[in-house]
Amino acid sequence: MLTAEIRQRFLDFFAAREHLVQPSASLLYNDPTLLFVNAGMVPMKPYFLGSEAPPAPRVTTVQKCVRTLDIEEVGKTTRHGTFFQMNGNFSFGDYFKAEAIRYAWELVTGPQAEGGFGFDPDRIWVTVLGPGVHPDYPEGDTEAVAHWRAVGVPAEHIQPRGLKDNYWHMGVPGPGGPCSEIYVDRGAEYGPDGGPEADEDRFLEIWNLVFMQQELASVRAKDDFDVRGPLPKPNIDTGMGLERVAYLLQGVDNLYEIDEVYPVIQRAGELAGRRYGADAEDDVRLRVVADHVRSALMLMTDGVTPGNEARGYVLRRLLRRSVRAMRLLGVGDRVLPELLPVSRDLMSASYPEVGAAWERISAAAYAEEDAFRRTLTAGTQIFDLAVRRARDEGRASLGGEQVFQLHDTYGFPYDLTLEMAAEQGLQVDTAGFRSLMQEQRERAKADAKAKKGSPADIEAYRALRGEGDTPFLGYTDLLTETRIRGIVLDGANRPSAGEGEVVELVLDATPFYPESGGQDADSGEIVADGLRAEVLDVQRPLPGLVVHRVRITFGEVAQGMRVRAQVDARARMDSCRAHSATHVVHAALRQLLGPTAVQAGSYNRPGYLRFDFNATQTLTPGLKEEIEGVSNEAVRSDLPVTATEMPLQKAKDLGAMAMFGEKYGDVVRMVEMGGPWSRELCGGTHVQSSAQIGLLTLTAESSIGSGVRRVEAFVGADAFDHLAKERAMVNNLADLLKVQPEQLPERVERLVSQLRAAEKEVAAMRSAQLLARADEFAAAATDVGGIAFVGRRVEGVAGNDLRTLALDVRGRLGQRPGVVALVGGGEDKAALVVATTPAARDLGADAGRLVGVGAPRLGGRGGGKADVAQGGGTDVGGAPEALSAIEAAVAGLTRG
Template sequence: DYFKKEAITWAWEFVTKVMGMPEDRLYVSIYEEDDEAFEIWNREVGLALERIFRMGKEDNFWEHGIGPCGPCSEIYFDRGPERGCGKPDCTVGCDCDRYIEFWNLVFTQFNRQEDGTYTKLEKKNIDTGMGLERLAVIMQDVDSIFEVDTIRRILDHVCKKAGVVYGRGDEDVSIRVITDHIRGTVMMVSDGILPSNEGRGYVLRRLLRRAARHGRLLGIKGPFLYDVAKVAIRESCEAYPELAEKEEYICKVIKTEEERFAATIDQGIAILNAMIAELKMENKDVLPGNMAFKLHDTYGFPLDLTREIAGEAGLTVDEEGFMAEMAEQKNKARMALKNREMSAWGRDLAAGIDKDLKTEFVGYESYSSESRILHIILDDEQVNSAQQGEEVTIILDRTPFYAESGGQVADTGYITGKDGKVRVNGCVKVGEGLYLHTGVVEEGIIEKDAHVTASIDVERRLAIARNHTVTHLLHKALRNVLGDHVTQAGSLVAPDRLRFDFRHFEAMTKEEIKRVEDEVNARILDDLKVTVREMSVDEANRLGAMALFEEKYGDLVRVVQAGDYSMELCGGTHLKSTAQAGLFKIVSEGGVAAGVRRIEALTGKGALEYYDQVEEKLESIAAALRTSPQESLKRVETLNSELKAALKEIEQLKAKLASSSFDEVLGGAVEVSGMKIATGRFDQLDMDSLRNTCENLRSRIGSGVVVLASSLGDKASFVAMATKDAVERGIHCGNIVKEAAKAAGGGGGGRPDMAQAGGKDTSKIDEALRLAVEAAKAQVK
């Protein structure tokens, strides 16, 4: 009910009266052909002719391909000649910083046609946008958004962490990147987004990791962004109070991602350095695009960091090859998504069946229906009949069979006619509501147009309903225990189990799992009534119903509510009350992707069977321990104590056996220039025992080095220790064991006075000890 005149006059009123900007520092631009806007600015507002600038389509006409478009008018503020370029023709539209555009009024009044012509829109509208931070720059009279008070305090904190001063050098870019990215990061995490490799989560991860990398460039060691986030929260929490409420959670998410990236980037640098070394050996000076892409895709290694490190080593990066690999990956992802969205049956049936044909679903109210067979498909062909033993797909006019969707598996059951019977093993929905029942003809013959009874496996349906209703209870309990950031990332609802994937940044503790399990079981015992209602999306949102962000909903949605506890949009089948679920048991919790956890759980009979199995195992364990289940723990503790005592006695006996061999080892030492080199083999000793034995021998050798080896299982262990004077004469134990281990197919190293190593080939131990002696001889000065 308003257009160009009102939009212009209201904008002028706001900037001059509300914001108090001096009129003599304001200018406007309009589209060169928009005489109407000119008249309003000049006659209605009273702006002088020299303050109105007509500009071409590139600057003052908003359009994006075909469709609604129109001219626009922009408002500029003159920040003074001291911020200008100094040229005599400097004015509105100049690239310098003097005239800053901060408000754009778009008058959407035309519709661009495919042939490039324009027609007038029947209903015109206003699209207006003002830069809040630009406005702050003007009102506070600073040079950039990074000097606006709230942002400057974040920037100053970054400088303090890095020990640098802003505005004095090359560090400024990194300082600004961190300051900018942490603000966006805080808002995204507050809104429930978690770092991941897809969608919004990937954007967040890139922001965090880019900021973390720039922290490294500034010399900041260890996680620091979570600390900067506290300042960003403090500066914004007055306008966004939820930031203060979620501060601990926001900082925890950021710190966790920082720690992950630290491990990733260290690993990536090691791999990149290995790649560079290999290329240099081959006299190559270009890092292939596929190598750069592997670092990016597998380790989250930024291309610009790869470019920088490669450049320091005198190499360039094949960025075209990198982009080609990136494009191929995106294409594969698009094709995979396309294949998931299209069912094979849907493609086969599209040509032969009316696209408007739908199956009436009656499965919410009934377990069976009287139906008519509309189509029979056998071997991808439509047929009039099928007989016993043949695998078929049947389309009915109505069905009680729930088609697999929303994580819930399909119903199974039977389609029975007077001449035949089909066992239905699955059901999928294609198009706008065509249900395809897949199965096998078990008896007789079925024919097209025949009247049949479609009936589902009721017991199986109820088992599925238990798991589905409890999935909703689980979702709510997770949000109560872990926080409102928890959202569903996927699910499987089957008759024998439920699987629930959810967004959360760390593994659940045993205490958290127990709290969730207890809360769900408490709601089951509360016997909450489960109600299902259909309503508009807007009404569901007003009531606070949970919805999946990625899901597409129609105008009318189905809302499933369990008492006053949980409310979700859902098209699945459910219980009448929570008590019908009987029992809930979490059997596992683990990670499936970055920022995504998975719970596997059981309900009803499945949970009871689980406890039966646990009880059976306890009884078997008790029988093996020759005690009762109640006394099993005490018996295990006793046996464990006895085992520890026996192992300790064994180690003592080993030490005595080794001690008896000391004289033999020392007596067989080789003497070089007054220094002894002793070697010995003590099989079946672990590394700790081997070190202790070597220490004892070193204390007795006087002046020299001791090298010992042990074969335990299929591994060889080596330890070398030298006296202080031996080290002064050139002995280096790290280099000695490295040579020895190399002979046994292993590696290792350490300090000059003590080192250890391992090997894979125990048959080479004697040869390894011989090489150790030679290495030691060569070191003696």
């Protein structure tokens, strides 16, 4: 049974039992505690926490998930995959244990001809929460046991387990409850008998049924928590691993061999000339390639681009591990153009958006592979230097710090370092490397834990949200008569607040736009007789609830008070101009760069916008002018701007652009500008026609990460002010240079040429002076134990000039043993260069070691090769001591 068919059977089964079928949420789900959706229930968290109303009492999904904590185990086991799909059915206060267990049993054991999966009932085992593991369950989850017995599971196939295995919670205060897991016996060839307690390779878990029936007050660990009490309405959350069910039904040994993954292994094997199954080490590498290529494909489909931070870093690592694994299999040529299309064709059956985004995906992936191939070249050079240094220092291994730096700073793969070190006859300080890696992981975990919020933080908002949504009237009204529903300070509700306090107000209705969709919040005032409050910020901490952060500048505010909410009209209009201009820039970029120029982020405030988009190359000056030109042409064309609410699917069919990771309801707001020229899903405020934008001028273009660029612009009056300042600057320069403005480029070019010529002349004079001093220094060399030593302080000379002088002096020492040590630099920074002749090196004089002797006296450090090395520091006064220390070290060479 194909994976896509298993997926569809699951959805059809629950749809026939009155479940609303929901599409998979994006992997970039808007949850600050997660990089990616890592479990099927993640998009359901707001419903379980009560912060949002569920779309239906019963829901079913097949959710895309990515987990990267066990990335090093990928390919080594049958269980670890980076990307996977989780089938789930959910009940929000509707059915509970009896129905959940019955549905699961019917689907798992039902005949395939009748829509089931057809597993042999005699091979099914289940686990439940056992007795004595928690005070609330002294006899264990007897209710679940009774329901499993009722559907036909024999008592000997029901195993009790502890809290770590069979109790579920989110790691923070909120809902929790016992769970029951379904296992399939794969047969005696996979391990000993005795159920899941005996062997979880033979007895493979395929489905976990979570019975949320308690509210947790605090959570300290998986098996250490406090229960506040029962939930008002118990919920059901289940998760079935699609890939696990697929490899059981397809009769293969692991998830890498199912129909959605194995063809990538086959193609990789053909490229490498390796046969899957012939060599265990090769098999691991081929499985890594197949898993990572598919995972990278799905991440890029949902809008991730390779980068150095967060999500982009995870994607970069997956792509580079794929390329590296192929290199270790003997393939040095580009591989992603051969492998990624295979995965695209396999995944498009379930996710058509993969094909729709292919041009953008392939461009980013292939550019990343090319960049990594350059990294491998550069990393190899750095590796060679590390090897040379180890040998010069008489070490038989590379230090863990060096290997970690290669891996972390330069992106050089660890196991490639191991392989190359072995080729050079060197060991690697594996323990040191792993220690540094563990420190890095601990920092990452600490950062993630610090970001993890608690549902208790929003208790005051939840109480106010219980009175209903805060209607946003700002699309049509800037002034609203309304009532103070609630006052919040430091997370608690208050009846009133006085002059000088900064508090949060919740109104029955509001004209203030809360910050969202890249648009800054509105400003303005909330007033009444005896009250004036300045609106500092507007946010939406819970869906449907708008909170106004205000400073009370006069009087007192009280719950229930009637007030007037007044938006600053001028600032709002400038915000509308900026937000509409953002849509104009997006459309212009797509018109000029093609469909791969997809939005990756945006921000706009009154008079200003910045827009991030996917691009693999720098924008040329000519292209920037074109973007600005197309944008202003759209402004001058006075295109109508309309906003229409419609079903999500209809908006998608019309080609409306959506932001990756944003959550959209069944009904969306589509903002249209000039018909199909610009269609985007957007809840922001906009002008009524493009001419109201007035003017747009691009001020900056830059890279903010691999494959992502940013443009910035001023809009309206701010654009005019920016151009006026530029014009004033041009006029000032023209007056200064005594030319007309249009003659400035020619005059500046001439001045630059004259300056360069003067710099060359100065450089030639400096070189002549240095040559003259080189003769002087060489002639004054002192004999130190048979070695000609030149140790001098050279004020005002640094960088390449100091190095050139040292090499020139060394050359004038001829064939005799000689060491040159020069300290240069300025008033607050010292530079040190040491150069040695071949005859001196034969006596043991090593420039790198001598710099190591002198640089600490300058308050710094340095190093280099045996023939020439350099360093420096911040203590210029230490020059005499540094030179003396180097001279003493030279003297010690011949005394020994």
